[in-house]
Amino acid sequence: MKSLRRYLDKLKPHFEKGGKFEKLHSTFDAFETFMFVPDKVTTKGAHIRDSVDMKRTMSIVVFALVPTILFGMWNIGFHHFKATGQEGTLFEIFWLGFLRVLPIIVVSYGVGLGIEFAFAQFRGHEVNEGFLVSGMLIPLVLPVDVPLWMVALATAFAVIIGKEVFGGTGMNILNPALTARAFLFFAYPSYMSGDEVWTHGMIQGEGIVDTFSGATPLAEAAAGNIDKLPQLSEMFFGTILGSIGETSTLAILIGAAILLFTGVGSARIMISTFVGGLVMGLLLNAFSTAEGLSETAQAFFSVPAWQHLMLGGFAFGAVFMATDPVSASQTPKGKIIYGFLIGFLAILIRVVNPAYPEGVMLAILLMNVFAPLIDHYVIENNIKKRLKRAKIKA
Amino acid sequence: MSKVIKIKKGLNISLLGTAEKIMKKADQADLYAIKPTDFIGIRPKLVVKVGDNVKAGTPLFFDKFQPEVQFVSPVSGEVVEINRGERRAILEVVVKADAIIEYEQFKVADPKDLSREEIVEALQNSGLWPSLRQRPYSTIANPNDIPKAIFISAFDSAPLAPDMDYMVKDCVECFQKGINVLSKLTNGKIHLNLNADYPPADTYTKAKNVQLNYFTGPHPSGNVGVQINKIDPINKGDIVWYTYPQEIAAIGRFFEKGIYDATKIVALTGSEVKNPKYFKVLNGASIKNLVKNNVNDGELRYISGNVLTGSKIEDDGYIGFYDNQITIIPEGKYHEFFGWAAPGFKKYTASRTLLSWLIPGKKYRLDTNFHGGPRAYVVTGEYEKVFPMDIYPVQLIKAIMVEDIDKMEQLGIYEVDEEDFALCEYVCTSKTEVQSIIRDGLDLMRKEMS
Numbered sequence: 001m002k003s004l005r006r007y008l009d010k011l012k013p014h015f016e017k018g019g020k021f022e023k024l025h026s027t028f029d030a031f032e033t034f035m036f037v038p039d040k041v042t043t044k045g046a047h048i049r050d051s052v053d054m055k056r057t058m059s060i061v062v063f064a065l066v067p068t069i070l071f072g073m074w075n076i077g078f079h080h081f082k083a084t085g086q087e088g089t090l091f092e093i094f095w096l097g098f099l100r101v102l103p104i105i106v107v108s109y110g111v112g113l114g115i116e117f118a119f120a121q122f123r124g125h126e127v128n129e130g131f132l133v134s135g136m137l138i139p140l141v142l143p144v145d146v147p148l149w150m151v152a153l154a155t156a157f158a159v160i161i162g163k164e165v166f167g168g169t170g171m172n173i174l175n176p177a178l179t180a181r182a183f184l185f186f187a188y189p190s191y192m193s194g195d196e197v198w199t200h201g202m203i204q205g206e207g208i209v210d211t212f213s214g215a216t217p218l219a220e221a222a223a224g225n226i227d228k229l230p231q232l233s234e235m236f237f238g239t240i241l242g243s244i245g246e247t248s249t250l251a252i253l254i255g256a257a258i259l260l261f262t263g264v265g266s267a268r269i270m271i272s273t274f275v276g277g278l279v280m281g282l283l284l285n286a287f288s289t290a291e292g293l294s295e296t297a298q299a300f301f302s303v304p305a306w307q308h309l310m311l312g313g314f315a316f317g318a319v320f321m322a323t324d325p326v327s328a329s330q331t332p333k334g335k336i337i338y339g340f341l342i343g344f345l346a347i348l349i350r351v352v353n354p355a356y357p358e359g360v361m362l363a364i365l366l367m368n369v370f371a372p373l374i375d376h377y378v379i380e381n382n383i384k385k386r387l388k389r390a391k392i393k394a
Numbered sequence: 395m396s397k398v399i400k401i402k403k404g405l406n407i408s409l410l411g412t413a414e415k416i417m418k419k420a421d422q423a424d425l426y427a428i429k430p431t432d433f434i435g436i437r438p439k440l441v442v443k444v445g446d447n448v449k450a451g452t453p454l455f456f457d458k459f460q461p462e463v464q465f466v467s468p469v470s471g472e473v474v475e476i477n478r479g480e481r482r483a484i485l486e487v488v489v490k491a492d493a494i495i496e497y498e499q500f501k502v503a504d505p506k507d508l509s510r511e512e513i514v515e516a517l518q519n520s521g522l523w524p525s526l527r528q529r530p531y532s533t534i535a536n537p538n539d540i541p542k543a544i545f546i547s548a549f550d551s552a553p554l555a556p557d558m559d560y561m562v563k564d565c566v567e568c569f570q571k572g573i574n575v576l577s578k579l580t581n582g583k584i585h586l587n588l589n590a591d592y593p594p595a596d597t598y599t600k601a602k603n604v605q606l607n608y609f610t611g612p613h614p615s616g617n618v619g620v621q622i623n624k625i626d627p628i629n630k631g632d633i634v635w636y637t638y639p640q641e642i643a644a645i646g647r648f649f650e651k652g653i654y655d656a657t658k659i660v661a662l663t664g665s666e667v668k669n670p671k672y673f674k675v676l677n678g679a680s681i682k683n684l685v686k687n688n689v690n691d692g693e694l695r696y697i698s699g700n701v702l703t704g705s706k707i708e709d710d711g712y713i714g715f716y717d718n719q720i721t722i723i724p725e726g727k728y729h730e731f732f733g734w735a736a737p738g739f740k741k742y743t744a745s746r747t748l749l750s751w752l753i754p755g756k757k758y759r760l761d762t763n764f765h766g767g768p769r770a771y772v773v774t775g776e777y778e779k780v781f782p783m784d785i786y787p788v789q790l791i792k793a794i795m796v797e798d799i800d801k802m803e804q805l806g807i808y809e810v811d812e813e814d815f816a817l818c819e820y821v822c823t824s825k826t827e828v829q830s831i832i833r834d835g836l837d838l839m840r841k842e843m844s
Contacts, residue, residue: 001731033767037733041726041762045812045829046702046819047695048407048723051741051748053766055734057773057823060747126767170770170824263745266775325774331786332778379789383804390629 008032026120030127057264058129064258064265065136065320067251072244073097076144079241080200085209097144100200101244104139107148111155112138119164128169130176130326131159137177137320140245141313141361142184143197150188154180174368175327178361185361193356195219198241216241218312218350221303222357224296229303235310246316249309256319265323268332269339273318274309276343281305284351300351308347317360318343327368331378338374342367398590399624401611403782405744405817407553409701410757411721413661413670415560423679426469427486427712428454431705433524435533435840438465438484446473451498451521451654454487463534466521468656468677470496486712502652505575513578517645520654524715525641526579529622529634530808531840541635543582543626548598548639549589549609551616552700552816556661556672556719559595562639566597568646575645577603580635587621597639614782619814623783628808640718660713664697664722665759666690675713681720682710693725695762702816703829726763734766741765744780744821769824777828780817783809787818791828794835799842807839 014020015028032038034055042049077093088096112135120127138155162179163172185192195214196202202214213228217240220228230240238248246252259265281304287293288301309315322328322342329338342363349359430438437458442448448471453464467473467489475488500520505513514537517523526535535541548558562569576584583605588594590608599606607625609615618636628634640658647655656677663670668688675684681696697704698714701721705714713720730736738748742758750756777787785806793801812829819828 005729005731029767036729036731037763037765038767039727039729040764040767041695042764043706045827046816047697047704047706047721047762048701048760048820049763049765049825050745050821050823051738051743051765052745052821052823053734053825054769054772054823055766056747057745059735126769128769128772130772168770170772262747263776264747264773268775326772328774330774330788332775335775379786379805382784382786385784386629386804386806389627 005036008036024121026125026127027117030117030120033126054129055132058132060262060264061133061259061320062136064255065133065140065245067254068140068245068248068316069101069136070094071238071248071251072140073101075238075247076100076200076244078239079198083199083202083209083212083214084207085212096200100144101139103148104142104146104151104244105136107151108138108155109135111152112159115156115159115164119168123168125168130163130169133324134158134176134180138180140320141177141181141243141316143192143243144200145197145203146184146191150184150191154184157183170326172326173372174365175321175324177324178321178365178368181361182365198243214241216312216357218242218357221300221311222296222351224299226299226303229307232307232310235307243313243316246313249315252315252319259319259323265319266325266328266335266339268335269323269328269342270318272336272339273322273343273346276340276345277309277314277318277347278305278343279340280344280347281308284347303351305347308350312350312358313360314343314346317346317364321360321364322367327371329371329374329378331375334371334374334378337378338367338371341370398608398610399621401609401615401620401624401782403779404551404612404614405780405821406551406612407701407742407744407760407820408755408757409553409723410665410759411663411667411670412554413556413663413672415557416671417659418669418671418673420673420675420683422491423675423681423683425474425488425490425680425682425710425712426467426471426676426678427488427680428465428467428678429486429712429714430455430465430484432715433457433465433534434531435837436460436463440476440484440487442473442487444473444476447471448473448489449496449498450656451500453521454489455484457534460534460536462515462518462537463523464519464521465524466498466654468654468679488712497653497655500648500652500654502649505571505578505649508578510578513575516649517575520648522641522645522648522654525645526635526637529619529628529636529811531836532811533840535635536633539633541580541582541633543634544576544580544584545618545622545625545634545636546584546586546604546638546642547616547618547621547636548586548594549616550700550719551589551613552702553613554661554663554719554721555616555700556659556663558639559598560672561659561718562597562643563595565643565646566600568643568650569597569639570601571646571649572642572644573601573603573646575649576637576642583626585621585625587618587625589616611782614780614814614817617811617814619809619811620782623785623809630803630808632808638716638718658718660717661719662688662722663719664701666692666694666722666724677715678712680710680712681707684720685709685722689722690724693727695723695725697721697723701760702820703813724759724761726761728763730763745776764825766823766825768826771824771826773823776821776823777818780821781814783814785809787815790835791815791826791831794831794838797838799839802835802839807835811836 076097158176158180162176284301346360346363438455448467469491471491474490477486479485528535586604590610699717781787790805815828
């Protein structure tokens with residue numbers, strides 16, 4: 001440690017102003033602060049500062065994602081073995097998934113961090129830690145067999161158009177990970193939806209047993225095949241088809257617990273999102289017998305509201321996506337409205353739109369856009385209260 | 395007991411080195427200084443030069459904008475140094491004290507028999523007027539204003555704060571006399587704000603001409619800004635004055651004896667003090683004798699005031715005019731290997747991102763390290779957890795950053811002060827220097843309104 005520190009201290013002057021590699025200051029700074037918390041002390045204001053910093057906060061989120069990652073890897077292997085009619089040990093199953101997911105993670109981090117470093121360098125900023133989370137979220141919301149070049153393209157799009165054009169971390173309007181997903185969803189829909197993309201190897205179609213259906217539970221529900229919905233326990237533990245990290249409600253809840261306990265994730269947003277989804281689900285249930293609905297629609301409408309929360313990407317979106325503090329509402333009251341509307345709209349889009357059986361991504365992106373408006377009215381309310389108080393006195 | 399106002403949002407940072415309630419007498423300090431930088435917005439004009447002899451109560455300088463307000467020497471002796479900083483701004487006027495202090499004699503009378511003008515004049519000449527400050531802006535009160543109320547916070551909730559009950563327990567009469575003086579200055583109420591968590595000293599509870607208010611909850615419940623916000627918030631155009639118990643006692647003493655008696659009690663606190671105790675000193679004293687053989691080794695940060703809002707001084711620096719606490723903590727000039735990833739049992743955080751929450755009730759030895767680098771705002775909701783006023787702190791800060799005066803006003807800048815944001819600054823994950831932003835905003839506002 002000490003020799004490393006000495007080595008860094010020796011290198012440092014070259015990267016400072018006037019040094020040989022002055023232009024690479026941000027890069028050096030990023031690596032240095034990664035290994036050592038800086039020795040900077042307070043000069044004005046409070047003399048002591050909290051021990052938390054952006055690196056800590058972001059690594060907590062990544063830590064909270066670990067259960068979903070591990071489960072997602074296992075789940076990929078599980079379904080591949082099931083689809084091809086083979087048996088495998090726990091390790092074989094996990095290893096297969098691990099080998100599938102790792103390259104996606106590597107590409108996402110490599111491309112994203114590369115662009116982040118380049119922009120930080122160009123602007124003379126510090127490298128922000130925000131992408132540590134986005135880089136992990138992007139793989140988790142993609143189907144397993146997505147080509148790696150698409151991951152790279154989507155990540156680049158998300159970081160440049162979704163984030164850097166607005167001024168970088170902290171300034172973006174849309175959630176970067178969802179921007180990446182939305183990009184692929186609309187640019188390459190055949191790789192992002194359908195019955196074949198969710199199981200590893202199914203696109204090539206080799207050795208898939210005839211009885212295996214690659215449709216996600218949501219697709220079945222949208223087609224009106226309510227009887228084909230998996231068991232509740234399967235939905236909860238996550239042995240269903242879906243994007244890499246979204247299937248296990250249990251793993252997501254463990255992550256949620258970590259986020260809430262450490263205070264990193266907003267409880268207001270999470271809870272109100274679930275409440276919003278539940279309310280919409282109940283509304284749909286109430287109208288499931290309405291006249292003029294087709295039989296398929298009636299069936300989809302009648303999926304119990306609380307089961308909606310375990311299907312598709314709802315739980316994942318509510319816990320990890322909606323709570324992104326930069327793209328969410330920032331005021332305490334605004335967060336409740338924002339979360340509620342995400343849940344409410346997600347289920348509405350999911351059930352009522354005719355084109356595809358999921359709505360969480362679009363609901364969150366839509367509310368990302370409206371978050372500043374919600375905040376505006378919440379703050380306007382505070383301003384009015386203050387003016388009123390002044391008038392009463394006067 | 396009247397209504398108790400409950401403050402829910404806030405944070406008590408538990409530090410090592412609370413002062414024991416034992417009064418120690420240190421050797422009288424050699425040097426004393428009055429620091430114009432303690433007073434916000436004044437432009438000092440010297441009336442003495444190096445080599446002049448002064449008495450306790452002799453003016454050292456006055457404010458160009460309010461020439462009647464005198465800043466006087468706390469001791470008799472010789473002016474030995476006038477320290478200047480950038481652009482020759484006066485930082486310290488240093489007086490070397492005589493062994494026996496001689497006092498300027500002022501004419502005294504019972505405040506009850508004096509008019510408002512006479513009281514104002516007496517306070518201005520005696521050097522006690524600067525003890526009265528106003529909100530908004532925290533500048534020295536302007537005698538031409540009639541404040542809508544005067545607020546006194548009689549407890550300090552900041553980390554390692556001294557016990558204000560202990561500090562005035564012996565001056566029941568002068569405290570009451572001081573209150574009587576204040577009551578001549580306003581037509582409104584005098585709010586004396588007490589802590590509901592323990593029975594306050596008789597000095598406060600038996601005081602007349604005041605309204606007692608009780609507060610409970612974590613820091614910043616003792617901040618006068620928070621108390622004003624909860625009891626009688628400031629609207630545009632309102633002016634409220636505020637002061638503290640020791641200052642009131644000093645005013646009372648002045649009207650009793652007719653001399654400027656700058657005695658005050660300070661607490662010597664912090665993890666690096668070997669014997670944290672209370673000391674009776676004169677205002678502006680050098681801390682040299684207090685810390686001699688009384689601090690641990692290592693590079694230390696000496697603070698006049700508390701760790702959140704105090705100002706950095708040297709190890710032979712001077713106690714600030716308004717401060718009644720000296721805090722000494724370690725400097726934090728070290729690199730921590732993978733510090734952001736370590737479990738963090740020994741480090742303190744208000745969040746639960748470190749494992750130190752496993753050890754509740756632990757007292758910490760915190761240093762001046764930043765624990766990270768400055769970043770853009772990412773985390774939301776953390777200021778709101780420690781900011782008890784009905785104001786949106788982040789939005790106000792952003793309005794100040796872009797110098798949007800209308801927005802600043804709408805979002806409540808008149809109601810806040812730097813110290814109210816000290817906890818926000820402490821908890822900030824992005825390491826934003828919040829207090830200096832707020833000060834810039836207040837300065838900008840003051841310039842705009844004058």
